[in-house]
Amino acid sequence: MxxxxxxxxxxxxxxxxxxxxxxxxxxxxxxxxxxxxxxxxxxxxxxxxxxxxxxxxxxxxxxxxxxxxxxxxxxxxxxxxxxxxxxxxxxxxxxxxxxxxxxxxxxxxxxxxxxxxxxxxxxxxxxxxxxxxxxxxxxxxxxxxxxxxxxxxxxxxxxxxxxxxxxxxxxxxxxxxxxxxxxxxxxxxxxxxxxxxxxxxxxxxxxxxxxxxxxxxxxxxxxxxxxxxxxxxxxxxxxxxxxxxxxxxxxxxxxxxxxxxxxxxxxxxxxxxxxxxxxxxxxxxxxxxxxxxxxxxxxxxxxxxxxxxxxxxxxxxxxxxxxxxxxxxxxxxxxxxxxxxxxxxxxxxxxxxxxxxxxxxxxxxxxxxxxxxVLVENIEQDLNRVEDKLLHRELVKNSITLLKNINGNLPIRDLEKQKIAYVQLGDADNTAYVDMLKNYTKVDVVADKNLDGLITKLKPYNYVIIGFHKSNQHPWKSYKFTNKELVWLQEIAREKSVILDVFASPYSLLQVKSFANIEGLIVSYQNSKISQEVSAQILFGAITAKGKLPVSIGSEFKEGFGLTSTNLSRFEYTIPEAVGMSSIKLAAIDKMADTIINQKMAPGLQIFVARNGKVVLEKSYGYHTHDKKIPVKNSDIYDLASLTKILASLPLIMKAEEEQRIPLSASLRDILPSFSNSNKEKVTVKEVLSHFGRLKAWIPFYKDTQDSITGKNLATFYSSKKSNKFDIKVAENLFINHNYKDSIYKYIKEADQRERVGYKYSDLGYYIFKEALELQYDKPLDKLVDQNFYQSLGADRTTYLPLKKFHRNEIVPTEIDTYYRNQLLQGYVHDMGAAMLGGVGGHAGLFANANDVGKIMQMYLQKGFYGGKRYLKPETIDKFNHRYFSKEKVRRGLGFDKPQLNPRVKATCGCVSEESFGHSGFTGTYTWADPKSGLVYVFLSNRVYPNMDNRGLIRSNMRTKIQQVIQDAIIN
The missing domain is CATH 3.20.20.300 (Glycoside hydrolase, family 3, N-terminal domain)
Structure with missing residues (x-):
């Protein structure tokens, strides 16, 4: 001694x-x-x-x-x-x-x-x-x-x-x-x-x-x-x-x-x-x-x-x-x-x-x-600053550690090929993690009381994310796996491709006897809300893993070890100040949303704001209907109306233009031979996309299928039951004769052209584009856009015909139709012409939530790139985001709406750049992207509820007033 x-x-x-x-x-x-x-x-x-x-x-x-x-x-x-x-x-x-x-x-x-x-x-x-x-x-x-x-x-x-x-x-x-x-x-x-x-x-x-x-x-x-x-x-x-x-x-x-x-x-x-x-x-x-x-x-x-x-x-x-x-x-x-x-x-x-x-x-x-x-006034606010939230996020983003990544499976790519399940281990809350995972793609929470049942339920999935969640109350809380959890982990990993994400001390991994079958391993350290959100974003490549282990995990992973992951340019979800915006200024949107709801401009709405690829506001307000029974959730989907044009038809037209299947210089007869010898045969694709083709605004096709006096739907055209003849579903218990589709295209082909040359917004061109695209690719429009764009984008809540995919309560009702379908429209497209085509139109029919709309707009903003995949060439985006008829006072680009040329028109707040683009929809929808500010803005509502006479939202210009608030919230 x-x-x-x-x-x-x-x-x-x-x-x-x-x-x-x-x-x-x-x-x-x-x-x-x-x-x-x-x-x-x-x-x-x-x-x-x-x-x-x-x-x-x-x-x-x-x-x-x-x-x-x-x-x-x-x-x-x-x-x-x-x-x-x-x-x-x-x-x-x-x-x-x-x-x-x-x-x-x-x-x-x-x-x-x-x-x-x-x-x-x-x-x-x-x-x-x-x-x-x-x-x-x-x-x-x-x-x-x-x-x-x-x-x-x-x-x-x-x-x-x-x-x-x-x-x-x-x-x-x-x-x-x-x-x-x-x-x-x-x-x-x-x-x-x-x-x-x-x-x-x-x-x-x-x-x-x-x-x-x-x-x-x-x-x-x-x-x-x-x-x-x-x-x-x-x-x-x-x-x-x-x-x-x-x-x-x-x-x-x-x-x-x-x-x-x-x-x-x-x-x-x-x-x-x-x-x-x-x-x-x-x-x-x-x-x-x-x-x-x-x-x-x-x-x-x-x-x-x-x-x-x-x-x-x-x-x-x-x-x-x-x-x-x-x-x-x-x-x-x-x-x-x-x-x-x-x-x-x-x-x-x-x-x-x-x-x-x-x-x-x-x-x-x-x-x-x-x-x-000590000054007592405002002390609580001063101890909970936005600067602290920003720092906390940076600390977490820089700490989360990727320990194993077999075959580069992380971040998760090729979402169209993945069927992903989430399984929870541990005994603490996982809500923020699951919610964030679902922001990127469809992720199913799978659970069972016994292992055999769980393994059976997991059979359809090729990816299993296992989250191990332990208490974040204080650092002395137990962080260990139970013996049962260790067995379940190994058995699931033996059967499936597994990503294990540990929201606990890295020492918990000392209990894991073998990592051989675990293909992806992440240590997120704590089960805080921020850790859960950030870690989920790392899995999908919105944030890169940068952390290094502060302690060794046996001989398997030594102190200081940590892999770096790849950024796939997917949305990151953060707070406004992270992108130079003010939370306080954006908070004004809450009051504006309250005004919309209180004045019954719409029963509810979703608002989404992203800047520079980072989502800073994703919020739902109000209810599905004025009875206030079902609150609007971020995952709920709305009828997008004319946003369909730029979110479904336009990306496919861009793709077809790149492949020279539908060149901009082509005429309508070139892309759809049935229009040969019509008064529209020489109208070009460029003119139609710019709304400069002299087409009528729209045609009320449904009125020709009703009694001119009573307004009732004629039995010649409709049936309450599906049959070989009446096989196109218009709405609940309403089927139209399949031959009527030909009549629609006949009416369009034969309709008079506007005599006056100039700008006129028209739906009709998108009926034509739908047919042309389906002819070129030999697939229905809804399948085409889903397979080429939505699945890989992770836009799993974007779809035509939503009742085939979603529960009715996830779909916000649109209108109580008293003039054609005579029912509450919920999951059926509001636009009458699209409904008569079975719910899939080039101009209408798409349903989505705001988050998914934001993804597509961000893909455009990133010049055709998103999630590690190039969808369109940058030059294609630039080509379509351009006014070709500005001298003729046409503000539109190709498909995209552009800022107004006439100050009296309220297409935007007047506060966005000339490079910006977007669209609005009849049902109370709006989206806009601005390359100069980096902003993506989405507004979804059902302003046509209870009926389309409800024009309060339009008269008030609330959508563009909110756009102004968003623009004003930029502080640097």
Missing amino acids: KKNILAFLAIAFTLSLSAQRLDPLRTKDFVAQEIWVDSIMNSMSIDEKIGQLFMVQAYSNLDEKHERFINKMITKYHVGSLIFMQGTPEKQAILNNRYQDSAKVPLLIGFDGEWGLDMRLKNTYRFPWNMTLGAIRNDSLITKFGKHLGQHAKRIGIHVNFAPVIDVNVNPENPIIGNRSFGESKENVTAKAIAFIKGMQSEGVLANGKHFPGHGDTAADSHHTLPVLNFDAARLDSIELYPYKKTFDVGLASVMTAHLNIPSLEPNATLPTSLSKNVVTNLLQEKLGFQGLIITDGLNMKGATNYATSAQIDLAAIQAGNDLLLIPQDVPGSVALIKKALETKTLTEERLNFSVRKILKSKYWAGLHNYKP
């Missing part, structure tokens, strides 16, 4: 010779600091000096009795410091001010906020745990994290935050450190600690390195017992002490001494290191040269309380060399015992003064020489 101690002291002595450190508590205005400290020291009695040694627990969620107790500690026993525990920020601020008013010398306020004030206080911000941060390889983010914690602490009147934990967690079974450590690498732990310290102390808040001399390799919790570390001096010096030596060099202001039993440092087996002079004075101060504030770990912990009485422990801690006694259990008894020690000279006044001076220097360092009360 003696040999170990001597060896350790020899090493430490060598270090001390080469590292004479500066005083971290010394301020730039150190002369003024010394004067302030001296003035207070000279005015203090012995009792007042002794009082400075105590940091007492204070709560903001207890009663007046507790408040009186704290006030007594301050006024009678001159306690100089408080550590605030549980409560709320408002109450803590109030009590802080009250207690400071009672103190003769300003109080040093401490707090245990390793991952933010949320560690103790309700309604405050929570950042990730250190283990998560340890996976980050950009240490500037850790500095930023430290700054944010410092700003929060400063705002609420905290002067010393007991962070960071700089224990090197080399023991996976450590019950108390674990997730609180940056990891097992002393270099990584040190780099993170230094970055954090610099950040927090730059905001005027003392950092606190804990738990000296190192609590990372224990299998016991010092809250409950005295852990033993049987390491020799060389081992301690090379690992446990390494971060301390380095952080001392950069000015760490304070250290917390741990309650440990380390025989190589302290031969007395019953004496905790926190009470050992060998450790606190000889090693920490003299050999390592630390001159900052030394604070004990909580003196209410069993690692300390088992040693002696509370008063004896407090005295021993001071005699050992500590400056500040954290959470003393008997202040009156301790004061009496310390005074007795001064009388008997077992403690000198010089020694007392030494610690008191350091405490006062710390107070000056923290700004208490210019004490100001």
Whole structure:
């Protein structure tokens, strides 16, 4: 034992010779600091000096009795410091001010906020745990994290935050450190600690390195017992002490001494290191040269309380060399015992003064020489800033670690080839993860009470995402798999291609005996909402995996390992400020949506906003109908009406134009021979797409199938039952004679052309395009666009004939039709002509939610590229997003609507660029994309409910007014 101690002291002595450190508590205005400290020291009695040694627990969620107790500690026993525990920020601020008013010398306020004030206080911000941060390889983010914690602490009147934990967690079974450590690498732990310290102390808040001399390799919790570390001096010096030596060099202001039993440092087996002079004075101060504030770990912990009485422990801690006694259990008894020690000279006044001076220097360092009360107003808002949300997202994005990616399966590509299931393991919430997965494609949640049943249900799927979700409440919660879950994991992986995503400590993977059949493996570290959302986005290539393991997983995955994934240019889902937009300004949309609903312009709506490929608003408002029974959800689908033109017909026309199947210069007779010898035969594709082909706006085909007097549908054309003759379904219990389709095209072909040359918006050209496309590709329009675009885009909620794919309650009703179909239209296209074609029209018939519309518009904005796949050439997008008849005052491009040329026309807000493009729909739909601003905007509603006479939305120009709000929300 003696040999170990001597060896350790020899090493430490060598270090001390080469590292004479500066005083971290010394301020730039150190002369003024010394004067302030001296003035207070000279005015203090012995009792007042002794009082400075105590940091007492204070709560903001207890009663007046507790408040009186704290006030007594301050006024009678001159306690100089408080550590605030549980409560709320408002109450803590109030009590802080009250207690400071009672103190003769300003109080040093401490707090245990390793991952933010949320560690103790309700309604405050929570950042990730250190283990998560340890996976980050950009240490500037850790500095930023430290700054944010410092700003929060400063705002609420905290002067010393007991962070960071700089224990090197080399023991996976450590019950108390674990997730609180940056990891097992002393270099990584040190780099993170230094970055954090610099950040927090730059905001005027003392950092606190804990738990000296190192609590990372224990299998016991010092809250409950005295852990033993049987390491020799060389081992301690090379690992446990390494971060301390380095952080001392950069000015760490304070250290917390741990309650440990380390025989190589302290031969007395019953004496905790926190009470050992060998450790606190000889090693920490003299050999390592630390001159900052030394604070004990909580003196209410069993690692300390088992040693002696509370008063004896407090005295021993001071005699050992500590400056500040954290959470003393008997202040009156301790004061009496310390005074007795001064009388008997077992403690000198010089020694007392030494610690008191350091405490006062710390107070000056923290700004208490210019004490100001905490401002209570807006404190909760100031502690939950949008800047904190932004940083949190960046921390998570940089931490999530990809460990295995067989055959490059991640991110998931070729969505048209995938049938994906999600299976949950663990016992915590998974809602945010599943919701985000479903933003990208169809993902089915599959579950069963027994394994055989689950395996059977998974048979149709070729991809299984397994999410392991454990509690995110605090870092000490169990992170382990159950035996049943381990069996299920291996059996599913044996049968299927599996991606395992772990929302728990990476140490949980130590239980997995084999990773052989697990093709994709991700560690997301925590089960927070942000972690779930970001991790799901990594799976689909919207965000790249960047993290590296902070700890080793046996011999399979070593510390520092992590793969980098690919960005596929799919939507990322984030917050407005991430793309230079204002959440506050966008919030005005909520009031506008309320106006739309309250004034019955529409029963409900969806609004979607993305900028630069990042979705910043995806929100649903109101209900399916005015009876307010079914709220609108983001997944609900609307009848898009004329948005069909640019979301279904147009991408296929672009494809056909690239393949020279339907050139822009072609005439209608070229693409559809049946139009030869008609008055439209020489009209070009370019003219029709530009609405410059002199076609009529529309033809009410359905009226020719009704009695001209009664308006009833004629039996010649309709039947309530399907038959060989009546086989085209128009609506519920309404089938039209299949021969009538020929009549529609005959009417179009024979319809008079407009005599006046110029712009006239027309649906008729898209009837023609539908036939031409189907002729060219020998497939129905709905199948063509689904197979060529929607499936691979992940637009699984975009479809014609939605009742074949979705439950009725997922489809927002459109209109109560009293003029043709005489029923509520729900899942049947509103447009009469499209309905007469069986629900699939080139001009109408498409249903979708706003998210899917956004994907297609983003594909256009990205010049034909999305999700790792090129759909269209950039030059094709440019060709179609161009006005060819602007001299004739036609604002339209090819298919796309463009900003108005006439200021009196309200096609847009008038605030978008000339490069922008979009379309509007009769049912109350609208979408617009702007290459200059990077914005994609989608507005979906059923404004025609209860009937199409409801024109409030159109008269109010609400769709374009919201567009103006979105544009105005851009702040940089």
